[in-house]
Amino acid sequence: MIELANLGYRWPDTGSCLAGLTLKIESGEKVVLLGANGCGKSTLLKLMNGLIFAESGELRWKGGTISRARLKQREFARAFRRENVLLFQHPEAMLFNPTVREEIAYSLRQLGTDDTDGIMASVEYWAAELGLSDVLEQAPFNLSGGQKQKVALACLLALDPQLLLLDEPSASLDPATVGWLVDTLVHSDKTIVVSTHSLSMAAELGERCIVLGCGGEILFDGPVHSALSDIGLLERAGLAHRHRHRHNGELHTHVHVHDWEKD
Amino acid sequence: MNSVKKTAQTVVSRQWLAARGWLLLYLAGVVAITFIHYPAALAVLLVGVLAAAGMERWRYLRRTVLAILMFNLTVSVGYAIVALWQGVFVADYLLLVNLRVLLLMYLGFWFIARVSLLDALAGWPTASLLATLAISQIKTFERILSDFRAAFESRNLARPRWLDRSRHAAALTQTLLDKSLAASSEVTLAMRSRGAFDD
């Protein structure tokens, strides 16, 4: 469905980069993108969503190359933006309509359909699915962080996308809402790519795991549980750390992984 | 330890004096240039500044030309058309104004590349603190701006309506206002906590 071929990108501010990224994600896969803060997870998702463009290599969507020029073609852009959606880490960046109802209806209206009843039915369906029926007439900015994220997710799911990209979706959520999110994603039939540095979420969510190193390179691409069992890999990726303490006056260090316990 | 502290203080003090000196020189240079009305003199000054700018001279020049191109082109072409039509065209004027703007803008880019404003303000603690805090917040707000723009692009399947773009600009402004009030309180509390307001 989506393919990166030797993709390279350099951040203009810092000069650090993503280098030589090659991977293929097939339809229906649930992929977890793991990595420490600042390793390039958000950047990779924005590349995959066609918001920024690589300096080298290629991004292919359903066999065709994605480029700035291609996304200027109206019909193609419309189809692409419907099928390939991104949930931002800070969902308030996505919300700008006066009510939740109008927010969810926004992208549906842009599909060009005259079917107002159909749009409203879809809005109410997704609001009910995500527990937002009571807040449909409220302004999104008045909602809690978790509710804003649900609104943002409803906006995307209402389009019936094929690829759902999620950037650190659990970062600002309480445990109950995280649990709800994991359930929703696990039971979804969409192709999903989730970036996170939460190892427990990764274990519950994905089948496949891509680990990004601090230099923006792919350290691992394979089954989630293999990645989570490899302490050396986790340490190299900045997802594990060394504890130092003394036993009987002797300094002792060992690698420790927070929020994940190997079975 | 005392001698290390003294050395550090001397180094910082010299840095500040150097930066402040450069700032005053830059400002004096800008004022002086606006009193020069001979293109040849401005051209000579420009060559001198290019020579003094070192290895990065062509990069600064490129930035300068890009920065002034639209406005200067508009003014120059406009002047040419109007003056020719009125029969008062003077080519020297175009040389004068474009050389002056090029030189002033080039000096500006050279200045900011060589001198840290924060170093120059080091002798005025309030100004220095104000600038440092403002710059830090600017970076935070720019990230919010960047996220909002990307999100709007990501959510739009078709060209957004005038109303949608207005609503988006309003939502962005509201978020920035929210963040600025929160940041204002946070920074104030943090500074108080660190004793910044204790005499």
Add this chain to the structure above:
Amino acid sequence: MHIPDGFLSPQTYLPAYAVAAGAWAWAAKGLRAQLDETMVPRLAVLTALSYVLGIIMVPIPGGTSGHVLGVAILALAFGVRAAFVAYSLVLLLQSLLFGAGGITSLAVNALAMGLIGAGAAVAVRKLLARFGDTASIAIAAWVSVMLPGIIVALVLGMQPLIAQNAEGTPLFFPFGLSITLPAVLIPHIFIGIGEAVLTVLVWRYVRARNWVTI
């Protein structure tokens, strides 16, 4: 509309700096009286906000976009003095940190947009308050864009008269008032509409939040 360096004569910008210095002293004195030692962090954040507001593009009738001035929002929410000082600091940072130039025109830009724009927004809002929030805020925002535009057009348009050589050739900005006034004001009419719409939308939010307002 910011005036770049090199188009204003020293006969214009040097006196403008003298006037601006007095205005800055007045504003700073008032702010110190209004706020306590927390003035610095508050002003810093406001400066950052003012800077970023100037980057936001607002759609204007005709299909294009223009940069927000944001001075009306700042003045109505935080007061004229705070808006003026914050805006002036932004111009300073833009010149000496971000390389946007404009050091010679800083005083004129600060007075026109930061002081007169802010003052006009607050004055018009108070004057028209009896016609309701939406109308008074919208017109206040529109005026806060138009009035500085008029001043900038006047300042630019007078350059050929203020500074010319012996043959009468202009030495700085070459166009007179008959060109600068329509050239600046006509686009500003539309930019002002965009700014008015944005300010009203934001104002409703500010009121819903119960912030201290004018």
